[in-house]
Amino acid sequence: MRNPLFRPRALVAAGTAAVLALGAAACGDSGESDADVTFWHIQNEDPMKSTWQALADEWSEESGQTVEVSAIAVEDFKTRLSTQTQAGDLPDLYNTWGGGVLAEQVEAGLVRDISGLPCLDKVNPIALESYTIDGKLYAIPFDQGVVGFWYNKDLFAQAGITDTPTTWAEFTEDVQTLKDAGITPIALGGGDKWPIHYYWTYLAMRLVGLDGLAAAAESGDFSGPGFVQAGQLLADLAAMEPFQEGFESATYGEADGEAAVMGEGLAAMELMGQWGPQVQRDASGTEGIGESLAFFPFPAVEGGPGTATEFLGGGGGFAAGADAPDEIEDFMCYLLEEQNQARVVKDGNMSTVAANPEAVLPEPNHEQQAVIDALATATDTQLYLDQAYPPSIGSTINDASQGLVLGELTPEDFVAMVNEAWAAEQ
Amino acid sequence: MAAFISPALILFVLFVLVPVLFAAYTAFFRWNGLGGFPTDFVGLENFQTMLQDKVFLADLWRILLITILSIAVQLPMAFGLAMLLHQNFPGRTAFRLLFFVPYILTEAVTAVLFRLIFSPRRGFADAVLAGFGIDGIGWLSDKNIVIFVIFGILTWKFFGFHMILYLAGRQSIPEELYEAAKVDGATGKQLFRHITLPLMGPTLRITVFLSVIGTVQLFDLVYVLTKGGPFHASETLAITMYEQGFVRNQIGYASALSIAMFLLSLVFALIYQRYVLGRDLQGALTSSDGGRS
Numbered sequence: 001m002r003n004p005l006f007r008p009r010a011l012v013a014a015g016t017a018a019v020l021a022l023g024a025a026a027c028g029d030s031g032e033s034d035a036d037v038t039f040w041h042i043q044n045e046d047p048m049k050s051t052w053q054a055l056a057d058e059w060s061e062e063s064g065q066t067v068e069v070s071a072i073a074v075e076d077f078k079t080r081l082s083t084q085t086q087a088g089d090l091p092d093l094y095n096t097w098g099g100g101v102l103a104e105q106v107e108a109g110l111v112r113d114i115s116g117l118p119c120l121d122k123v124n125p126i127a128l129e130s131y132t133i134d135g136k137l138y139a140i141p142f143d144q145g146v147v148g149f150w151y152n153k154d155l156f157a158q159a160g161i162t163d164t165p166t167t168w169a170e171f172t173e174d175v176q177t178l179k180d181a182g183i184t185p186i187a188l189g190g191g192d193k194w195p196i197h198y199y200w201t202y203l204a205m206r207l208v209g210l211d212g213l214a215a216a217a218e219s220g221d222f223s224g225p226g227f228v229q230a231g232q233l234l235a236d237l238a239a240m241e242p243f244q245e246g247f248e249s250a251t252y253g254e255a256d257g258e259a260a261v262m263g264e265g266l267a268a269m270e271l272m273g274q275w276g277p278q279v280q281r282d283a284s285g286t287e288g289i290g291e292s293l294a295f296f297p298f299p300a301v302e303g304g305p306g307t308a309t310e311f312l313g314g315g316g317g318f319a320a321g322a323d324a325p326d327e328i329e330d331f332m333c334y335l336l337e338e339q340n341q342a343r344v345v346k347d348g349n350m351s352t353v354a355a356n357p358e359a360v361l362p363e364p365n366h367e368q369q370a371v372i373d374a375l376a377t378a379t380d381t382q383l384y385l386d387q388a389y390p391p392s393i394g395s396t397i398n399d400a401s402q403g404l405v406l407g408e409l410t411p412e413d414f415v416a417m418v419n420e421a422w423a424a425e426q
Numbered sequence: 427m428a429a430f431i432s433p434a435l436i437l438f439v440l441f442v443l444v445p446v447l448f449a450a451y452t453a454f455f456r457w458n459g460l461g462g463f464p465t466d467f468v469g470l471e472n473f474q475t476m477l478q479d480k481v482f483l484a485d486l487w488r489i490l491l492i493t494i495l496s497i498a499v500q501l502p503m504a505f506g507l508a509m510l511l512h513q514n515f516p517g518r519t520a521f522r523l524l525f526f527v528p529y530i531l532t533e534a535v536t537a538v539l540f541r542l543i544f545s546p547r548r549g550f551a552d553a554v555l556a557g558f559g560i561d562g563i564g565w566l567s568d569k570n571i572v573i574f575v576i577f578g579i580l581t582w583k584f585f586g587f588h589m590i591l592y593l594a595g596r597q598s599i600p601e602e603l604y605e606a607a608k609v610d611g612a613t614g615k616q617l618f619r620h621i622t623l624p625l626m627g628p629t630l631r632i633t634v635f636l637s638v639i640g641t642v643q644l645f646d647l648v649y650v651l652t653k654g655g656p657f658h659a660s661e662t663l664a665i666t667m668y669e670q671g672f673v674r675n676q677i678g679y680a681s682a683l684s685i686a687m688f689l690l691s692l693v694f695a696l697i698y699q700r701y702v703l704g705r706d707l708q709g710a711l712t713s714s715d716g717g718r719s
Contacts, residue, residue, distance in 0.1 A: 078673075079672065079673075082672050082673065082675070083672055085459075085460065085675075086459045086460070086671075086672065086675075086677070088460070104458070104460065104675070107460070108460035110460075190567075190655075190656065191567075191652065191653060191655050191656065193655075244546075244547075245546050245547065245562065245564075246545075246546025246547070246562075246564055246566075246567045247567070248564065248566075248567035248568070248569070248655070248656035249546075249564075249566040249567035249572075249652055249655060249656055250546070250567070254541075255545075256545040256546065256547055256548070256549075261547075266547075390675075391673065391674055391675045392458075392674040392675060392676055395669070395673050395674045396674070399657075402655070402656070402657050403657045406569065406656055406657045408569075408657045424456070424676075
């Protein structure tokens, strides 16, 4: 039988197919839109969703650049961004929390250096720290705040608790009191893992201090007794069963998740960042618990060097992809204009990052005031560990925190897992 | 002939063979996926890590569990329904359609749907139980039952697909065989045992095959439903691979996992083809006459 492959027509056909295939491969790679600027943010609920869209539209009008805005829920955002990172093609403007995740993107040459941005005088320099890597700035902030306990004053009063706890012993006592009164003490999105890591991190911050934490991250050795004890205290707390029913698979932001449980007044407190009150309203589809919502810092732990004025915190910022057009700096400055910052702070119920806070937030509401007060008393801050550390270690801490709370891991297992992850990263 | 195959062949090489080989290559490196090609060669370390990884080993166990449950529960149920729906009765087309509908839904939509049904506070499932005065069950949050709940959802979603295959298989059996056997005095039991079952053999064997391969590659439904939680209790091999690769940026290790998954599917497919599907697939890759027929 003749082999048809050697006939000219067959060769042409095969060649055409190869070209088509290569063409398809080349096109398939760029998932880009036709817009000049792609903008990814995580405020996928109104009013903030509309506010970012409006700001983008206004700037688009002014500059003649087209902007495509994508509002993506936070968990999906992390997933999609990490896929984009692997593909080496980040959006022109995208949400970031700074720290190790941003550093890894910077190291891969995927992020634009914006140290020369002409409008940085509009921002409080403290808010730029998380986004500064080796002396260069890679993102602008739009929100800055702290993690602490948002609690329901009515439910505390119902259980007969008059003062907020200042030590861990008082805290666990209050948890028991709430339980005895038939109130779910704590809302927790256990399925998402990261809400749990706040507890372990805070306990570690209190028990080894921020210096101890920094030293451990430097050496990749979390074996110290403080870290094991932090795990033990968290395991002890979990053993009291203080969380809402089904917390093991609950998410943070879904309609039956942590924030919604708080927003509906079904649990007494949650450990969450400055965005907590807003998400409570969004996720529960209610007006939240209004003036009943108040804030207290994570308590001090007896015997540890950490104080209650050291906060776990951070904020949201926007970084620009390396391939972004130069006009992106103009867009960033547009977002930082004081009247625009004011809109973001107002609609998003965020705490301000402005150099001149009064110009942006003349009359903070009680939630914003709580965050401002906490920031004012803060003696030091630590960025969320799942952002501060490289992704493999941050994820390990999140994962191990979940294992600890579910009783699947001992505090010693936890420390061993984190050490192993650091060793693999070296 | 080759001219017609070549476009497909080129696409296959570019989009299947090259990625597979690249994954096999990166599996020998420690690599976070960023910045050009991997450079940190670690030999078999990723594979050693994998064999000691409790999550990986538990993934294998769960694959086995779901496979056994599928063959023992899901497929017989689909088979029984197919036999029932082959009978002539009013409204049988409507029933066929109804049972097939879940298969049409995408896995992600199915997962979202069941997340709502199994929601701990006011989900439909708990509400029904409450009607009987029974306390809520941690459908997705109890590590001991979550895998069975997932199996239940998989059954709901896929039994219709298998049922349609069985129905088609049953309908292709010529009625003359039954008529002839009846003339010879065969009972209903004998008809089933000696005509239906043997002639449906090829269909049965292929559905077992599809079911096993589907189980090995299970991802979307479980990921949306539980993300593999609580604490890996419902994790699948594909989820472990995804988490390692795209959440932890351990592309090297994730590649090793993907190779394991590929080999698992491949070895199973080859063995199954050779020894079980052999008589159905005369002329395929592994047949004894080298595919000459």
